[in-house]
Amino acid sequence: MTRLPQSILIVLVAIAAGAFGYWTSRSTSPSIIRPLATSPGEAGSDAVAPEAGARLLATSLPDVDGKLHALSDLQGQIVVANFWATWCPPCRKEIPDFIDVSRRYHDQGVRFVGLSLDTAERVAVFRDDMQVPYPLLLGDAGTVDLAATLGNPAGALPFTVILDRKGHIRHLSVGGLSKSDLEGKISALLP
Numbered sequence: 001m002t003r004l005p006q007s008i009l010i011v012l013v014a015i016a017a018g019a020f021g022y023w024t025s026r027s028t029s030p031s032i033i034r035p036l037a038t039s040p041g042e043a044g045s046d047a048v049a050p051e052a053g054a055r056l057l058a059t060s061l062p063d064v065d066g067k068l069h070a071l072s073d074l075q076g077q078i079v080v081a082n083f084w085a086t087w088c089p090p091c092r093k094e095i096p097d098f099i100d101v102s103r104r105y106h107d108q109g110v111r112f113v114g115l116s117l118d119t120a121e122r123v124a125v126f127r128d129d130m131q132v133p134y135p136l137l138l139g140d141a142g143t144v145d146l147a148a149t150l151g152n153p154a155g156a157l158p159f160t161v162i163l164d165r166k167g168h169i170r171h172l173s174v175g176g177l178s179k180s181d182l183e184g185k186i187s188a189l190l191p
Contacts (some may be wrong), residue, residue, distance in 0.1 A: 002179070004117060006140075024146040040165040048151040050168035055149055056081055057167050061115065061137035069135050071113065078139040083139070083147050083159040086122040091158040095130060097179035102134050105186055106186050109165070115139045115146075117144055117157070164189050 056079070061071040067106050071079070082098060084091035095114075102112040112134035116123045120138055144155050151157045151172045162171040162185050171185045 003058060015045045035070060035080040037102055038183060040071060048068065048169060048172065050170065052150060053079075053161070053169040054165045055146060056161060056163065056169075057173050059143075061143070062121045063135050063137055064127065069113070071116075074111050074113070075167060076109075078105075078108075078186060079113060079161075079163040079167075080110065080186070081161045081163070082112070083115045083117065083143070083152070083157060083161075085116060085118045085157055086126045087118065088157045094158060094176045094178075095132070097177075099130065099132055099134075101179060104183075106133075107191055112187055113137060116145050117143065149183075162186070162189070 006099075019090065027113075033131070054056050057071050057075055060068055060072075062068050071081075078103070080098070082095075086092065098112060098114075102110070114134065115137040116131070116136055117139045123136050123138065125133070147155060147159050150159075150161050152174060156174045158174070158176060159171055160171070160173045160182075164170045170189060173181075177185075
């Protein structure tokens with residue numbers, strides 16, 4: 001992606017995130033993400049079907065070094081996909097917990113992946129400074145569309161999707177996810 005379109009995307013996402021923050025601070029009970037259907041095949045017109053996780057697993061994105069990662073390689077594992085950006089304070093706050101939890105559950109078949117809406121340079125610095133052990137992939141306009149398809153039409157960050165081993169969405173979260181909540185969501189999917 002050339003620098004100008006990528007910069008425009010970053011500005012647009014920043015504006016959307018700022019508008020979202022303003023909107024949620026003024027609303028008493030915002031509906032920021034679409035609800036998750038309780039089981040496959042039961043999604044209503046507004047609910048996200050658990051099987052929509054296949055769209056996430058069909059995604060391929062490059063990392064900061066230019067290596068293409070096919071998320072389909074994660075099939076059969078529990079996947080924690082986090083949409084984030086270096087300029088997003090709640091994202092930066094939750095990632096140290098994500099790092100700890102990813103290390104703790106790695107041997108149990110839990111894989112984390114970050115889908116960043118940022119520049120390669122900023123993501124590389126962040127990855128190196130924080131010693132992130134999981135792939136941080138560079139998103140594009142299609143990544144924003146993917147987040148909307150997965151239940152986040154506002155494009156708010158951070159946005160976390162947790163898939164079970166069958167690739168079904170089991171949890172959606174907008175905003176920071178605490179370490180205990182994250183561990184609880186993952187533990188519920190383990191044998």
